Amino acid sequence: MTRRFVGFVAAAAAAMTITGTLAAAPATAAPNAVDYTAIVALNNCSGSVVRPSGAANTDKALVLTNGHCVKFMAAGEVILNQPSARTFTLLNSTAQTLGTLTATKLAYATMTDTDLALYQLRESYADIESRYRTKALTLNSVHPKQGADIRVVSGYWKRIYSCKVDAFVHQLKEANWTWKDSLRYTSSCNTIGGTSGSPIIDTADNTVVGVNNTGNENGGRCTQNNPCEVDPAGNVTVRRGINYGQQTFQVNACMSTGNNVDPNKAGCTLPKPRV
Template sequence: MNKPLVAAGLTALLLGATALPATAVSNEAPGSGQRAAIPAEAKVKAKAVTYAGTVALSNCSGSVVRAPSSQPTDPALVLSNGHCLETGFPGPGQVIVDRPSTRSFTLLNASGGNAGTVRASKIAYGTMTDTDASLYRLTSTYKDIETRYGIKALDLDAAHPQAGRAITVASGYWKRMYKCSIDGFAYQLKEGRWTWKDSVRYTSPCQVIGGTSGSPVIDDATGKVVAVNNTINESGQRCTDNNPCEVDQNGNVTVRRSIGYAQQTYTLVPCIGAGNNIDLNRPGCTLPKPLAAEKHRAAAAR
């Protein structure tokens, strides 16, 4: 994972790792290995992407986002990583919903300047199981933010991202942009105790660092958020903290040193209901549920 920042500097995010029942390991150089096919329509001229709508957390990056169904008078949502939550890392199988929060976020304008401060009313959703994502519900509506700060929310794309698309990872913490393309998708991405599914793999120019965790991954052609940045393999280790590995359908492990990853966000869209409330029982919502987390812990204890 991209290590969050603390007052003392960069610190490791995870504490310990578990061995994987994988059958093959490959230390491939960046840019090697099997990739998803690049559809012709994915080769689209890039547009300018700005910092407008991104936010800086105390230790990570994020963005004010809206679903296709979100209304101007709905409380706005901030997207970041599950490992960026102020409550600490959710354990494997743990899902956090509707937990009160007063966390503040520095809202950025197009040039990366400080547009103002917005504040959470609760953690609407957070997990590091299957994905690494969090959604905060704010005390301000989209209309409030646009009226007061002149900032519009970023749109969440409701479709699965495409390989080959030009993307920008926009870090509100560092006020820095990383530009590359979607290289392909990892069937499973394992890092320490955590496993994520269908993760976006970057091409090598996106050398993300600590503090970029939670940055929106923006499709340059549409301007929509397609993923949330969360990790990079730092030193070529196999499936350890800060060194994620890819596991395919047959259990084969591939290590891609210095390659970064993000978690797709189209899966969030079906779970956002009326009033921007997170409803994990909505049709099409496949995000892990708290009940499943309790079953996971019970099974692990047996």
């Protein structure tokens, strides 16, 4: 997982400087193709401006990224409505900088069962559309399908990875963390450090179905940077070089008035803060 942090990928960065292939963004996007619209870059990760199904234009917008892009959180830890002034670089469709968005709070973050964080911004969806001509990406409200064609879009590296949903993993274990029903990619999504928090976009409708978070780097078994798969019978499988994300459809059931996250809302399955 730490390999998804930019601070842990000096070698990859050097390779990009030499070849220029990973950092280069396309000059134009094909019609209806996934591009960099609503994608953001953090100082150490990637992210996206997302809109839950019931959000209003006047609601303060949300940025989706990983929980571990906030900090390495303890098992069972949940952060809710913590003040934050974190900034995000908003990109246009061709990965050029449009401006800076600013958070007012960390609305929700956890590394338990999933690995996600939602920042609430100072700007509303209407503000962003008016100022930057950019609409947020929609958070899909249903479980993604195996075999779906997906794109993992990194705002940090300005790179789009193309692959398919290979399977769903009962439990994905990495060091002290356990994630449930994780999304496994086919091998062409060979994500690198700095891609943490990138949205996983279903090309069928260009909605967000997950958030990129980890991969098995060198074949280790259930250790940091080397997650392992555990099936319902407890059998462990290691897939060296394979990468994973966490689903996000469940976020929609946890949203309340004003685009706030309410883990105690009926039907919400996100982990709740400790009492």
